Amino acid sequence: MIDDALGDRSLVVVSNREPYVHEYVEGEPTAERPAGGLVTALDGVVAKTGGTWVAWGSGDADFDPAVAPDGEVAVPPGDSGGDPADDDRPGYTLSRLDLPRRLVENYYYGYSNQVLWPICHLEADPVTVDPAFAPAYREANRRFAERAVAADPDVVWFQDYHLALAPQYVREQRPDARLVQFWHVPWPTPEFFEICPQGTELLRGLLGNDAIGFHLERYAANFRDCVARFVPDAAVTESGTIRYDGRTVETYASPIGVDTERVAANARSDGATHYWDRVTDRYDLDPERSIVLGVDRLDYTKGVIERLDALAHLLETNPGLAGEFTYVQKGTRTREGIPAYRRYYDEVRDRIADLNGAYGTPDWTPVVYIEDDVDDRELAGLYRYADAAVVSSRRDGMNLVAKEFVAAQGQPAPNAGLAQADGLDRSTRNRTPGALVLSRFVGAAESLCPAALSVNPYDVAGFAETIRTALTMDETERRERAASMRASVREDDIDAWLATQTDVLTGESRIAADDD
Numbered sequence: 001m002i003d004d005a006l007g008d009r010s011l012v013v014v015s016n017r018e019p020y021v022h023e024y025v026e027g028e029p030t031a032e033r034p035a036g037g038l039v040t041a042l043d044g045v046v047a048k049t050g051g052t053w054v055a056w057g058s059g060d061a062d063f064d065p066a067v068a069p070d071g072e073v074a075v076p077p078g079d080s081g082g083d084p085a086d087d088d089r090p091g092y093t094l095s096r097l098d099l100p101r102r103l104v105e106n107y108y109y110g111y112s113n114q115v116l117w118p119i120c121h122l123e124a125d126p127v128t129v130d131p132a133f134a135p136a137y138r139e140a141n142r143r144f145a146e147r148a149v150a151a152d153p154d155v156v157w158f159q160d161y162h163l164a165l166a167p168q169y170v171r172e173q174r175p176d177a178r179l180v181q182f183w184h185v186p187w188p189t190p191e192f193f194e195i196c197p198q199g200t201e202l203l204r205g206l207l208g209n210d211a212i213g214f215h216l217e218r219y220a221a222n223f224r225d226c227v228a229r230f231v232p233d234a235a236v237t238e239s240g241t242i243r244y245d246g247r248t249v250e251t252y253a254s255p256i257g258v259d260t261e262r263v264a265a266n267a268r269s270d271g272a273t274h275y276w277d278r279v280t281d282r283y284d285l286d287p288e289r290s291i292v293l294g295v296d297r298l299d300y301t302k303g304v305i306e307r308l309d310a311l312a313h314l315l316e317t318n319p320g321l322a323g324e325f326t327y328v329q330k331g332t333r334t335r336e337g338i339p340a341y342r343r344y345y346d347e348v349r350d351r352i353a354d355l356n357g358a359y360g361t362p363d364w365t366p367v368v369y370i371e372d373d374v375d376d377r378e379l380a381g382l383y384r385y386a387d388a389a390v391v392s393s394r395r396d397g398m399n400l401v402a403k404e405f406v407a408a409q410g411q412p413a414p415n416a417g418l419a420q421a422d423g424l425d426r427s428t429r430n431r432t433p434g435a436l437v438l439s440r441f442v443g444a445a446e447s448l449c450p451a452a453l454s455v456n457p458y459d460v461a462g463f464a465e466t467i468r469t470a471l472t473m474d475e476t477e478r479r480e481r482a483a484s485m486r487a488s489v490r491e492d493d494i495d496a497w498l499a500t501q502t503d504v505l506t507g508e509s510r511i512a513a514d515d516d
């Protein structure tokens with residue numbers, strides 16, 4: 001348990017996004033926790049320690065400065081996820097930073113998401129280096145760092161690529177504190193990282209940490225290669241640690257996972273089945289047709305266009321599959337302040353319209369697009385009732401959608417009352433767990449393939465053929481593959497990830513490293 005392991009030491013978590021989004025509903029401020037396993041897990045960790053969470057006060061994709069408060073909010077234990085009756089948790093302080101609009105535009109929509117995000121995902125085209133971006137990134141990172149220092153931390157845990165410079169800024173003021181960062185996206189090779197004009201400065205910023213974590217050893221190795229190449233006064237040792245500025249910096253790999261029991265319970269819930277019922281009714285889905293599912297933020301890295309191209313090719317080359325399945329795309333608009341994202345959204349909608357126009361018939365729409373705001377249970381309903389899922393990212397640090405799909409599958413038939421409510425025979429659904437088509441370029445492929453069907457999303461014909469394989473796979477093979485995927489998702493679950501983070505945050509992992 002992290003609270004036991006930390007003892008009297010105080011923990012400060014720093015992330016761009018806050019665990020609660022405050023909105024005004026009919027003039028009254030309301031607090032809502034964004035859905036998502038990671039935020040819930042981190043929220044539970046900080047609540048156990050009674051520490052502080054520093055975040056941008058409107059860390060919501062739909063940034064609205066009118067509702068961005070500044071200052072500290074006490075989060076009582078009952079608010080922090082899990083069981084409110086669990087009264088041994090002290091709750092924590094949410095320290096919210098109100099960043100001015102100009103800063104948000106250049107630090108968040110600018111440097112973080114038009115420089116660092118594409119570079120980490122090996123996408124050169126969308127990289128836009130506006131001269132205003134880097135100064136804003138520095139300033140925002142300074143503000144996050146100042147807030148973290150103000151909380152008088154013993155241990156600081158930074159999340160993700162928005163905060164590459166903050167560790168160095170905190171280190172300057174708190175040389176004694178233990179600083180750890182988890183990088184949730186891939187780390188590119190030196191050849192690609194070199195595109196970044198501030199590359200060395202970012203590496204020095206990150207080397208302010210005592211330990212930097214990645215999902216895969218491959219990403220950690222790329223990071224060390226970049227340090228070796230671009231930070232002349234740093235030394236990468238044979239055991240993989242980095243000597244820098246008189247200190248030792250560890251890098252470690254720790255694949256993030258999901259709370260498998262929570263996802264499965266959500267999938268079994270009435271909320272999941274009710275939502276699926278509503279989707280079935282609204283889009284007139286025929287229960288005899290297979291459902292293929294995609295769930296993505298509409299981000300060019302997620303490979304949604306490549307997937308639609310593969311589906312079009314599949315229907316072009318396999319006319320016999322017409323009317324046999326429906327592809328359901330659950331999309332969420334994201335980062336709409338960035339032109340490339342707005343264009344991507346339009347392109348996805350156009351491709352879907354073209355595909356439905358070319359292959360649809362009066363009683364069959366090949367692609368159904370859903371943009372509902374869903375809660376965890378409703379999302380689990382989509383996972384549960386799908387016969388196959390496709391995750392086709394061009395590049396992705398881990399991809400939790402793939403793991404959530406696996407954890408939600410294979411549930412027993414819904415209770416009879418629900419199944420009969422509108423006359424649909426849901427007993428035909430989910431007798432066997434579904435197949436997963438998974439891009440080889442996502443972190444999750446390392447543990448889920450070959451049980452998941454691996455694809456190269458750039459290979460249209462190969463991708464189409466793999467979707468056909470998923471649709472026509474016999475029951476025995478589906479079961480075997482699903483059992484193997486389930487075992488792997490359970491082994492690398494969110495608790496396993498948190499246990500590793502606890503060791504690193506408390507410095508326990510250094511003991512293991514010293515023994516090497």
Ligand code: ADQ
Nearest residue numbers: 036037184256295296297330331332396397398399400401
């Ligand atoms: P993301 O790029 O956001 O995360 P991903 O891991 O796939 O990618 O999804 C995060 C969460 O968002 C999942 O829990 C999923 O349920 C939810 N989600 C995604 N699309 C949704 C949709 N259309 N509707 C509703 N919910 C949706 C980054 C990295 C990933 C890494 C995570 C965690 O890019 O590679 O796995 O952080 O480290």
